[in-house]
Amino acid sequence: MADSSAWIFFLSAVFATYVWRFTGVMISHRIEANHPIFEWFTCLAYGIIASLVARTLILPSGMLEEVPLWQRLIPMVFAFLGFYLLGKRLWVGIVFGETAFITLLWFGEISSL
């Protein structure tokens, strides 16, 4: 199973990721420290990560796909409420979200019996 082609595929994937990091460092060394490109690229990073989060939540692949959309969205709302209303603590938001998620899963399972 662990033949050389698996390693070639893996190392290519490693390269395909590191090339972005390398380019990022290289560009940063060639421009001035307060160049607006830094802020633009921070905005881009926020935009890409936000798209990724929303896609994982709304159009997931794998196991999460089997959970109905509303059972993913409502826990997310609870996570945000817990986080922003109770002092912006990550673990509070996570506990709120996961509790709502488990509760809905549990009721979902009961109603489908």
Added chain:
Amino acid sequence: MRQFMKDLETNPKAVLKGIRNAFGVPALLLFSAMTGFGSMAQEQGLSLYISILSPVLIWGLPGQVVHVELYGLGAPLIAIVLGVAGANARFLPMTLSMMPVFDGAPHNRRWNYFLAQFISINTWAEMLNRGHQIKADRRMAYFLGFSLTCMIAGIIGVFNGYMLFESMPKMISLCLIFLVPIYFGLLMSNTIHPPFLLAFVSGCLLGPPMHLLTQEWGLLLSGLISGSLAFVLRNRLKGSGNIKEVNG
């Protein structure tokens, strides 16, 4: 919480502080997310060695997932390279925007090519939000302590998932997977800069429809549009922007 960072007088202290701050929610998140990845890698027939090296050498979950999925499908090499490059392209803007954090640090700038390997959403957000609270010459030590802790938690997670996932109750697996959007959603929405918040909100709205439009480039396009929109609007608010730059 605000003053503690300034007390970091020596590098060992900064490393320890980084380890301590990562030990908790950030490490738990990496452990959970990589548990999911480990089980997937096992399912797709990836060897344990490659699975464990994946978080170390790729260190970007979407790209790792694409690699495993396409490998499992028997896709050609070029498809894997392009797929992974597309899924992990965010590391270009993330790396570029994080480098000013290390400006003024005494280390040789060539080290930045090494430090860049440890950038993930987690460690990037940590340095952007709190990096300025640390003395410039302690930031590298703090960053390495924080990042290595996350990475080790990720490696343990992959091992755990590879070995145990099949015997894990489905409810627990689902909760581990659901932790990822919750965590990153909260982490990224919690910014005090209006343009970043605008980029986040518009990225959330644009991401799913753009993904439906084109699976390969949807996230990048959506990020490019929402990020640039936020940048342009920020410049207009200040009245000092050079809008042409956005096209570059």
